Amino acid sequence: MNMGNIVKNGIVKENPVFIQFLGMCPVLAVTGTATNGLGMGLATTAVLLGSNTVIALMKSFIPSKIRIPSFIVVIATFVTMIGMVMNAYIPDLYNALGIFIPLIVVNCLILGRAETFASKNSTTASVVDGLSMGLGFTLALVVLGGVRELFGSGSIFGVELLGEAYPAMGIMVQPPGAFLALGLLTALFNVVILKRIK
Amino acid sequence: MSDRLIVSSSPHLREDTSIQKIMVDVAIALIPATIASVYFFKAPAAMILLISIISCLVTEIVVQKIRKMPVTIHDGSALVTGMLLALNLPATVPLWLPVVGSVFAIGIVKQLFGGVGQNFMNPALAARIMLTISYADRMTGWVEPGVDAVSTATPLTYVKDFTAVQEGAPSFVDLLIGNVGGSMGETSALLLIIGGIYLVYRGVISVRIPGVYILTVAIATLLYSGFDVQYMTFHLLSGSLMIGAIYMATDYASTPVTPRGRIYFALGCGILTATIRLFGGYAEGVGFSILLMNTMVPIIDRYTAPKVFGEVKKQNA
Numbered sequence: 001m002n003m004g005n006i007v008k009n010g011i012v013k014e015n016p017v018f019i020q021f022l023g024m025c026p027v028l029a030v031t032g033t034a035t036n037g038l039g040m041g042l043a044t045t046a047v048l049l050g051s052n053t054v055i056a057l058m059k060s061f062i063p064s065k066i067r068i069p070s071f072i073v074v075i076a077t078f079v080t081m082i083g084m085v086m087n088a089y090i091p092d093l094y095n096a097l098g099i100f101i102p103l104i105v106v107n108c109l110i111l112g113r114a115e116t117f118a119s120k121n122s123t124t125a126s127v128v129d130g131l132s133m134g135l136g137f138t139l140a141l142v143v144l145g146g147v148r149e150l151f152g153s154g155s156i157f158g159v160e161l162l163g164e165a166y167p168a169m170g171i172m173v174q175p176p177g178a179f180l181a182l183g184l185l186t187a188l189f190n191v192v193i194l195k196r197i198k
Numbered sequence: 199m200s201d202r203l204i205v206s207s208s209p210h211l212r213e214d215t216s217i218q219k220i221m222v223d224v225a226i227a228l229i230p231a232t233i234a235s236v237y238f239f240k241a242p243a244a245m246i247l248l249i250s251i252i253s254c255l256v257t258e259i260v261v262q263k264i265r266k267m268p269v270t271i272h273d274g275s276a277l278v279t280g281m282l283l284a285l286n287l288p289a290t291v292p293l294w295l296p297v298v299g300s301v302f303a304i305g306i307v308k309q310l311f312g313g314v315g316q317n318f319m320n321p322a323l324a325a326r327i328m329l330t331i332s333y334a335d336r337m338t339g340w341v342e343p344g345v346d347a348v349s350t351a352t353p354l355t356y357v358k359d360f361t362a363v364q365e366g367a368p369s370f371v372d373l374l375i376g377n378v379g380g381s382m383g384e385t386s387a388l389l390l391i392i393g394g395i396y397l398v399y400r401g402v403i404s405v406r407i408p409g410v411y412i413l414t415v416a417i418a419t420l421l422y423s424g425f426d427v428q429y430m431t432f433h434l435l436s437g438s439l440m441i442g443a444i445y446m447a448t449d450y451a452s453t454p455v456t457p458r459g460r461i462y463f464a465l466g467c468g469i470l471t472a473t474i475r476l477f478g479g480y481a482e483g484v485g486f487s488i489l490l491m492n493t494m495v496p497i498i499d500r501y502t503a504p505k506v507f508g509e510v511k512k513q514n515a
Contacts, residue, residue: 167292167294167333167336168332169298170331170332170333171332180306
């Protein structure tokens with residue numbers, strides 16, 4: 001398979017968030033700020049990269065009847081590792097994301113890529129796929145977190161942009177704002193980007 | 199052409215009702231309360247009203263242009279939304295706030311779901327709740343009527359967490375004519391009721407929803423206070439119960455279509471309102487309860503659909 005196509009699929013054409021609507025739990029829950037979105041996105045990317053690689057390498061040894069439990073064991077291993085690394089080096093972000101880090105195990109994006117891609121394609125292709133799907137996910141989370149943070153607290157990545165006079169729109173950093181922003185951004189994504197590549 | 203298609207069997211009764219006529223009637227019914235709000239809260243109230251109505255109309259035009267649909271601001275639904283939204287705001291809000299509310303009400307709650315008749319929630323009320331969640335302190339900047347803008351609490355504070363009306367509460371006469379703190383249009387119970395009677399007389403709304411709604415709150419507060427009639431009357435006349443029950447819980451698009459369904463809907467609104475007022479964290483629960491019941495409408499409609507004449511229960515073969 002053409003590597004360029006895999007990258008394009010992961011980031012735009014089959015974007016995990018705006019097109020496939022996968023992993024909605026972290027997408028909606030931790031995107032109150034751009035920083036949290038970036039952290040969650042990168043953590044998911046790292047897990048996805050690891051699990052895709054290992055599963056692609058082991059695909060001929062895994063009996064198809066127990067493939068789902070096997071995938072989960074691989075994914076859980078990487079999630080545990082990422083969680084420990086984050087706890088050691090970026091404890092602030094680790095605390096901010098809280099329960100949603102262990103929950104990466106059940107992110108259906110990761111299991112989905114293992115089942116539909118890594119278990120059927122070469123290792124190189126799976127590595128590229130894991131990276132690009134992860135980047136697509138990260139990109140979406142950062143944009144969503146950025147928009148919510150901008151409207152909800154007047155800043156992006158914690159940098160004040162709109163000044164003191166801006167009346168923060170509280171609803172945007174609360175749960176209803178996540179749904180509103182996701183819906184509007186998906187519509188925008190459809191109009192602006194999908195039309196162009198078609 | 200589709201609006202001229204007749205889908206039922208004969209005989210056919212033609213009605214010349216239109217969205218425009220209904221909306222004009224609702225606007226007329228709101229005029230007494232609107233005038234009272236300008237009288238009690240002076241110039242700021244008039245400015246907020248004007249800005250709210252204009253920004254609703256502009257949003258409607260802009261969104262319909264973007265959606266490449268015929269512009270239908272002449273049907274008056276955006277005008278009514280603008281009026282209702284302004285009447286739901288305190289007179290002290292900064293002037294950009296009604297603009298944000300209007301864009302949310304018309305742009306997101308109404309037009310994104312398909313325009314007039316397609317909204318699943320009352321746009322003005324959804325905007326009020328959105329603004330309350332976002333700008334809590336600005337949305338509760340109640341003032342005493344008059345030019346001095348002395349800040350005050352809404353009358354509901356005098357019964358919140360009590361089982362009897364507290365000392366210093368406004369008199370029933372003040373509550374009736376609206377000489378109390380609160381959102382611009384919700385203070386005068388009497389004028390809202392007069393508008394409601396006009397709507398019932400014109401056949402725009404039936405007395406079912408407001409009647410059952412208010413009655414449910416009355417019974418609940420009566421039971422809660424141990425049959426204290428004064429306490430119950432105070433609850434009925436204060437807060438946004440009247441404007442909510444008469445003008446917003448009767449929105450055609452976001453209420454059940456069957457008469458029986460409407461009774462359940464109003465009952466649910468009443469129980470939720472009483473629960474939030476008596477046991478919840480907020481002093482007022484009308485907005486939340488109507489919006490919550492709005493989302494229940496499809497279920498209510500499904501279970502209250504009338505039986506087709508001659509229909510027989512399915513037999514187990």
